[in-house]
Amino acid sequence: MTISFDARDLRQALTAWPGSEARRYFELQIQRLDPAQLPLQQGLTQGSHVADEGFAAMVIAVAATDDLITVKAGIGYRSLIAGCNCADDPTPQDTLAEYCVIRLLLQHDGTVRQVELVTEAG
Secondary structure (H helix, E strand, O other): OOOEOOHHHHHHHHHHOOOHHHHHHHHHHHHHOOHHHOOOHHHOOOOOEEEEEEEEEEEEEEEEOOOOEEEEEEEEEEEEOOOOOOOOOOOOOOOEEEEEEEEEEEOOOOEEEEEEEEOOOO
């Protein structure tokens, strides 16, 4: 499945960056993505599975070159600790707060070329 942003809106947001409207545009576009298209499972630190509760994006940085647009964003989401679902299973059913940073590499036509998890070193 191809992930893409609207090219015209993307150009306007780049022109307006780092304004609040541009930031909001990128956050909304990221939040429109299917969570399965993001490396949320790889970013888990608390639970063992990503909860099906959606996520929130906060843009950290946007940079553009002649070839690519790079968007770095923090993602807040929830996870679960999977248990055996036995009657005496002591595993709590509550969700846990998770946070990771992702980097999206976009082409200027709005097509997302790559989505990757940013590690502490990256």
